[in-house]
Amino acid sequence: MDVQQFLNALTPEERDLVQPGVSLRGLTTLRVGGPAALVCPVHNPEQARRFQALATENDIPQFILGGGSNILADDQGFDGVVLKVEADRLVQQGEVLTAGAGLDFDQLIARSLDLGLTGLEFASGIPGTLGGAIVGNAGCYGHEIGEFLLDAVVLRPDGRIETVGPEAFGFRYRETDLRETGHVLLEARLRLQRGDVHSAADSRAEKIADRRRKHPVDLPSAGSWFRNLPAPAPGERRQAAGKFLEQAGVQQMHEGDAHVFAKHANMIVNTGKATSQEVLTLAARMKQAVSEKFDLTLIEEVRYLSDATG
Ligand SMILES: Cc1cc2nc3c(=O)[nH]c(=O)nc-3n(C[C@H](O)[C@H](O)[C@H](O)COP(=O)(O)OP(=O)(O)OC[C@H]3O[C@@H](n4cnc5c(N)ncnc54)[C@H](O)[C@@H]3O)c2cc1C
Missing domain, CATH: 3.90.78.10 (UDP-N-acetylenolpyruvoylglucosamine reductase, C-terminal domain)
Structure with missing residues (x-):
């Protein structure tokens, strides 16, 4: 494993992005954990591919991080590369949203309502990113995010970027096939509905209030x-x-x-x-x-x- 080689191979722009020795305590909602050797923010597929390739070439362990809301990090930290997915573009085409996996999931729900689209309000208040939600099939109140996925752009461990449908995820209770495989989820297309935005907003407010009471x-x-x-x-x-x-x-x-x-x-x-x-x-x-x-x-x-x- 050679972290210095990884750093040496970076362009000046990439070097500005990569952060050595960042505490995982600050990157996880439980606020526990020691430092990660390198944290690499990922804003687009090419960046993801580049950091993944450099880590693989230099034999450095990798971990994919979203909002860190479902993670306990060890006090000793992680002697590897953390790919922190921050891709956050959002495009609407009719009832379909194309969303970066690094978008804050709850913010995405709020923005979908602003765009006149309903469906995701059941999940209001779930912390973390869209990517973390999809990979863990996050859910509550009888629904799961997997119900809404049309397809997703992923970086495979072999460096190929491809678009895959829901069948590639095998959605089940709080689990998908992609959670343990090292695929980086970069972007997803979700199908929502043009519904009653006002009652969806009320439902969202109730869910958030319920979480405040119980969580x-x-x-x-x-x-x-x-x-x-x-x-x-x-x-x-x-x-x-x-x-x-x-x-x-x-x-x-x-x-x-x-x-x-x-x-x-x-x-x-x-x-x-x-x-x-x-x-x-x-x-x-x-x-x-x-x-x-x-x-x-x-x-x-x-x-x-x-x-x-x-
Ligand atoms: C107060 C509180 C309430 C919660 N309520 C709920 C709830 O009601 N329902 C529920 O399901 N969960 C709930 N959670 C758990 C958590 O918020 C969800 O699991 C969330 O979807 C995790 O997203 P994240 O971005 O934080 O993922 P992280 O915690 O960063 O990562 C979780 C897993 O996903 C992987 N991962 C993350 N992003 C990507 C990506 N882009 N590509 C590939 N792999 C990725 C990580 O490697 C890791 O294995 C709650 C958590 C808290 C703190």
Whole structure:
């Protein structure tokens, strides 16, 4: 692995973009984590391809980052290249929006309503980027972003840029085939509807208010820590992991500054200077409590970024 070679190969313009030693604490909503060797902001497909190729040539591990709202970064940081997707163009053609993967997802929802398009308001208030939302098939209130995807521009790990349809993602609960493959999602086309913008705006305001009541909006967190459990029978809804955690009595648990959020037992909040080790220990204790009480194994939704896992 040769970071210096990577830096030496950059043009002066590229060098101005690339940031060495940036703290992942500041790039993730949980506010935990040490430095990344290099953070490379990506605004367009060519930049993505160039940084990816240089990292591959120099044998440097890569991680793709959006808004960092579903990530626990290790205290030791990440000794590799973070491709931080910031592509943010937005073009409307009728009911179709072409949107950069780096757009703030919630801002995109607000802008779609301004453009007279409805459909995404269910997801109002989900933090992070459009790219992170699509790759993790983000959802709530019975809907998921995957329902709206027409196609997407991705950079493949072999350096090819291609447009792929929804079938390439294999959308399922909080998961797609692209989450672990190293494909960089750069742009997506979403099909929305010309609907009643006023009632969609009301619905958006309700969703945001609901989140303010139930979620840790004033404390750093990474959203739900564990995935909800499969539905007990076909056609029924998934079972909230939070209910099992509550009944297992995890609400008062904490490790240092990492606490179970009082109003939502499936969320961990950082009340000050939580370390990744404290967060991992707390999550393991929560998981253990559910396993002992219900003989169930919860599966983590939050992605752990470290030298071992990145
Ligand atoms: C308070 C709070 C509430 C939340 N509520 C919800 C909710 O209701 N529903 C829900 O689904 N989630 C929720 N989340 C979790 C999180 O906001 C979503 O998962 C979000 O879509 C992640 O987007 P991101 O850009 O922050 O992705 P990141 O956290 O940066 O990355 C998440 C994963 O996606 C990959 N990735 C990100 N961008 C790209 C890209 N362009 N190309 C390829 N891979 C990429 C990363 O490598 C990583 O594996 C919540 C989080 C918080 C903090």
